[in-house]
Amino acid sequence: MDENGKFSTMESDVDGLLNLYEAAHLGKCDEEFLNNAIIFTKDRLSTIVKDPQLPKPILVRIEHMLSSPTQRRMKRLEARLYMSIYENDEDNDQDILELAKLDFDTLQQMHRHEVEKISLWDVEGARKVGKCYEYVMSHLSDTLDEFAAETVASPVGIECTKTTVASSGMLQEVAWREHGHVPSLHDYLKVSAKTTLYWTLACISFFGMDASNDVFTWTSTFLKILESAAIICRLMDDISGNECEKERSKCATALDCYVREHGVTVQQAKQVLTNLVEEHWRIINQEFLSNDRVPAPLLMRVLNFVRMMETAYKHVDGYTHSEEIADYIQKILIECVHQ
Structure with missing residues (x-):
């Protein structure tokens, strides 16, 4: 400087x-x-x-x-995408690249086993189940790595996908019923964030060694890192999928709340809420770095959950328009890195 x-x-x-x-x-x-x-x-x-x-x-x-910066990207997807970039780097290390590819191949086989089992649940709802599995895969990537050596389907991934399928789509409805009208942005986020926390707690029940009584006590206090993670997820969903959410659930979104509350345009509201997302990312960084109470692997679950939302909702509502993120799914589950 x-x-x-x-x-x-x-x-x-x-x-x-x-x-x-x-x-x-x-x-x-x-x-x-x-x-x-x-x-x-x-x-x-x-x-x-x-x-x-x-x-x-x-x-x-x-x-x-x-x-999107690396800090905000889904771990396994970023590894897959960066291999293609690193391959063309004239200073790359071929031994490291080959080890990375072997590691990715091993974990990919496990994911394929999981998808095979999950696809048998509900053929009619396969599209929804598949998307929910993708979210779980990013959310629990560290846990899933533990099963990769045996290339078998992990009970964590399968059970959490069941939870996600059962709970997906209910967050806004809870916020709507809580108020019975278009709430203020503050009230809307408060209720939606708590509902997201309940979903997270359900997933934590499958985390095994991390889910001690102390951890459940910590999550029930709803500290800032959980609140910020939940708010980012809600805001990114509403910013990119505002119209889809209203058509699907007839409920108010964060954009609706802010526009009504401050009398601004939708574009102006999107910019304000995008800036709010950035603020909460900084809160997550701060809480993560200052933590001395909770096992780091559990905090990584929270961080991975937000990373998943960054990937699925950064430019478009990837849950509704899954074709927009089909290439990501292709790279993680189908494409072989050794070509």
Whole structure:
């Protein structure tokens, strides 16, 4: 930074810009320096990708990072997507790449076994079951890794998919019934967040060693990290799927609440709620880093849940329009990395 506190020495340093961009998304609350770093790096990288002379591998890498930082991506999906980028890196390590591919192959076989079992439940509802399994797979990726060595279907993944199928679609209805009218944004998020917590608690019941009495006591206090995770999930769903949600459930969305409460346009409301999502990501970072009470693997469940929403709802309502995320499902479950 120069004497005026502005970034000045890395205007064209792509690696430096990308590293700073990634690191800045780990910022906590009130870290204005990192907020400014995000703005600066995003602006510079967005300018660099417009250069027609930019080598394609660098272009692909920048566009990948700008679409969503690594911290917010589904773990296994990011591994699969990054392999394709790393393959074209002239400085790549072929041994590391091959080990990564073998690891991915092993876990992919387990996922396929799970999908095979799950697909037998309900042929008519296979589409919904499949999407719910994808969410569970991202939410519990660390737990599922434990079963990968035997390439067998994990009881955790299967049971949590059942829970997800049973509870999906009920969150807004609960918020609606609680108020009987279009509530304020604050009330809407308060009720929806608590309902999301109940779903999370149901999943925790399958976590085995992590689900001690102390952990259940912690979750029942509804600390900030759980609240922020639930609010991000609700907001991202409503921002990208506002029209679909209203048609499907006839219930108010967060956008409806904010528009009615403040008399703004839908686009203005979307921008405000998007900024609110960013605030809650910083709260999650802060709570995660300051935690000294709860096992880290459990907090990873919370983080992975929000990552799943980032993937499914960043640009479109991926739950309703599953064809929009079909490529992701293809890469995780079907495509072989050894081609």
